[in-house]
Amino acid sequence: MAKRHTDPLGLHSALEDWMLPVLVAAMSFLAALAIAGALASTTLAAQWQNDTAAALTIQVPQPGAPDAANNATRLAAVQTALQTMPGVTNPQLLSADALNHLLAPWLGTDAASLGLPLPAVITATWSGPGAGDSIAAALNKLAPGTLAQTGTQWAARVTALTGSLQTCAAAVLVIVALVGGALVALATRAGLAQRRDTIETIHGLGALDADIASRFASRATILAVTGAAAGALLALPVLLWLAMLAAPFASPIPQPGLTSGLTNGLARSLASMPPALWTAMPCLPLAAAVIGWCSAQLTVRGWLRKLV
Amino acid sequence: MIRFDDVWLKYHHQERGPGALARDVLRGISFKIPDGGFRWLTGPSGAGKTSLLKLIYLAQHPTQGRIDIMGTHAAKISRRDAALLRRRIGVVYQDFRLLAHLSAYDNVALPMRLARRAEHQVHADVTEILRWVGLANRLGALPDELSGGEQQRVAIARAVVGRPKLLVADEPTGNLDDEQAGRLMTLITALNRLGTTVVVATHNHALVEAYPAPRLEMAEGRLTAHG
Numbered sequence: 182m183a184k185r186h187t188d189p190l191g192l193h194s195a196l197e198d199w200m201l202p203v204l205v206a207a208m209s210f211l212a213a214l215a216i217a218g219a220l221a222s223t224t225l226a227a228q229w230q231n232d233t234a235a236a237l238t239i240q241v242p243q244p245g246a247p248d249a250a251n252n253a254t255r256l257a258a259v260q261t262a263l264q265t266m267p268g269v270t271n272p273q274l275l276s277a278d279a280l281n282h283l284l285a286p287w288l289g290t291d292a293a294s295l296g297l298p299l300p301a302v303i304t305a306t307w308s309g310p311g312a313g314d315s316i317a318a319a320l321n322k323l324a325p326g327t328l329a330q331t332g333t334q335w336a337a338r339v340t341a342l343t344g345s346l347q348t349c350a351a352a353v354l355v356i357v358a359l360v361g362g363a364l365v366a367l368a369t370r371a372g373l374a375q376r377r378d379t380i381e382t383i384h385g386l387g388a389l390d391a392d393i394a395s396r397f398a399s400r401a402t403i404l405a406v407t408g409a410a411a412g413a414l415l416a417l418p419v420l421l422w423l424a425m426l427a428a429p430f431a432s433p434i435p436q437p438g439l440t441s442g443l444t445n446g447l448a449r450s451l452a453s454m455p456p457a458l459w460t461a462m463p464c465l466p467l468a469a470a471v472i473g474w475c476s477a478q479l480t481v482r483g484w485l486r487k488l489v
Numbered sequence: 490m491i492r493f494d495d496v497w498l499k500y501h502h503q504e505r506g507p508g509a510l511a512r513d514v515l516r517g518i519s520f521k522i523p524d525g526g527f528r529w530l531t532g533p534s535g536a537g538k539t540s541l542l543k544l545i546y547l548a549q550h551p552t553q554g555r556i557d558i559m560g561t562h563a564a565k566i567s568r569r570d571a572a573l574l575r576r577r578i579g580v581v582y583q584d585f586r587l588l589a590h591l592s593a594y595d596n597v598a599l600p601m602r603l604a605r606r607a608e609h610q611v612h613a614d615v616t617e618i619l620r621w622v623g624l625a626n627r628l629g630a631l632p633d634e635l636s637g638g639e640q641q642r643v644a645i646a647r648a649v650v651g652r653p654k655l656l657v658a659d660e661p662t663g664n665l666d667d668e669q670a671g672r673l674m675t676l677i678t679a680l681n682r683l684g685t686t687v688v689v690a691t692h693n694h695a696l697v698e699a700y701p702a703p704r705l706e707m708a709e710g711r712l713t714a715h716g
């Protein structure tokens with residue numbers, strides 16, 4: 182017996198257009214970029230936040246003048262106080278050379294020759310709470326006019342920026358999911374309209390709504406998963422490239438030995454991609470499966486309600 | 490048992506352009522058909538025969554009135570129960586409604602497969618019924634490759650393959666010659682003798698005379714004779 186196909190809805194070719202998987206692939210590509218962006222900004226921000234928040238700069242004007250208690254120079258008093266101050270580690274007095282070097286862009290090569298009264302500058306690492314106002318207050322008692330600045334304010338701005346980036350990424354993901362669901366619904370509707378007579382006949386023969394809906398849903402799921410997987414794979418090279426660009430910012434200590442050679446560069450950027458990304462990427466086809474299945478089920482069941 | 494109690498029907502989407510008043514297609518229809526009964530449904534074209542059959546095979550809700558099919562109040566059942574009830578009703582549509590991409594065999598197998606019957610059972614029943622309607626050598630043919638009469642016989646085979654409790658046929662002999670029509674009536678009366686309730690709409694007077702049975706006679710949406 183010449184048995185042709187037995188699928189009553191002819192769904193082996195249903196939603197036959199390449200349109201659905203291609204559009205879902207585009208959505209998945211966008212989702213991958215959004216996720217990568219959110220994760221990367223988190224990683225970078227964490228890095229920057231540590232660096233900037235921890236940087237403590239202290240300026241002591243008139244460092245050679247006697248301190249308030251008239252025991253030593255102001256600079257010596259401040260340095261002594263810093264040794265025992267909680268939250269402050271590794272205070273370093275900038276040498277005159279280093280200071281000159283820092284000021285050169287503004288004041289020319291030799292700031293000292295201008296006869297300007299330069300403050301002494303001490304850098305340290307700050308691990309205490311808050312913006313370090315307490316330090317300034319304490320030091321001012323020893324040496325009036327002493328300034329202490331931490332990067333806390335900058336760190337707060339970086340946090341705000343990261344938060345906004347993550348909100349944007351979340352918005353992109355929500356929109357991508359909605360558009361993906363709508364695409365599946367549209368494709369399913371087109372498939373239903375094309376098979377209207379067939380579906381009416383099968384319905385008349387006693388097919389359950391669940392039977393018909395699950396056939397469309399399985400088909401939609403396969404197409405959505407295929408598209409999402411393709412989109413995620415296509416996003417991979419782009420993400421690698423971005424990771425390569427971001428690598429110098431992400432790793433606090435540059436390793437000059439490793440930067441040469443494409444293989445090393447690739448390995449480094451692979452390593453610098455946030456680990457969460459490797460978990461997130463396989464989730465894209467999974468999410469597409471859930472969205473595709475639900476959207477098709479709802480669409481078909483809604484459509485079938487028009488039939489008695 | 491089939492029971493209609495003052496049933497009225499008005500189509501919501503009358504294809505008459507906007508503003509046209511919806512006409513009552515069925516007007517105050519009441520009758521009873523006992524289990525295992527046989528009824529001819531006669532009347533001129535446009536009288537409402539197809540509409541009445543649609544109500545019987547649960548393809549249409551009445552605008553008003555109560556319908557009981559196999560002892561079930563049709564308006565009160567869930568979608569799922571309606572589907573399960575449809576599986577016990579064999580329908581021969583006026584326009585056959587074969588699935589164009591399925592072979593004669595698979596078209597006939599469809600209701601059994603929807604009811605998740607075992608494939609060996611499907612095979613046995615489908616080949617037997619297709620032999621009965623004289624299509625044993627056309628099992629693999631697509632509807633397009635069959636003549637009008639052959640398509641109608643496939644449609645009949647599909648309606649009876651599940652040994653329905655109720656068989657509804659809308660002008661089933663329209664494309665058949667006298668000999669084929671005779672074979673069909675032999676099949677239907679055999680089913681009826683086995684307990685299937687049968688309603689056949691026709692305007693073939695010779696057929697009605699050859700197989701005397703109670704008649705539901707319609708004109709302009711009303712039942713003009715009953716019994």
Ligand SMILES: Nc1ncnc2c1ncn2[C@@H]1O[C@H](COP(=O)(O)OP(=O)(O)O)[C@@H](O)[C@H]1O
Nearest residue numbers: 500502503504514533534535536537538539540
């Ligand atoms: N789907 C429909 N929508 C609107 N009017 C319909 C529809 N089906 C049938 N009619 C109208 O209902 C009347 C009865 O039709 P029908 O039940 O097919 O009668 P019969 O089968 O006796 O020829 C006709 O006037 C027809 O135009």
Ligand SMILES: [Mg+2]
Nearest residue numbers: 538539583659
């Ligand atoms: Mg008719």
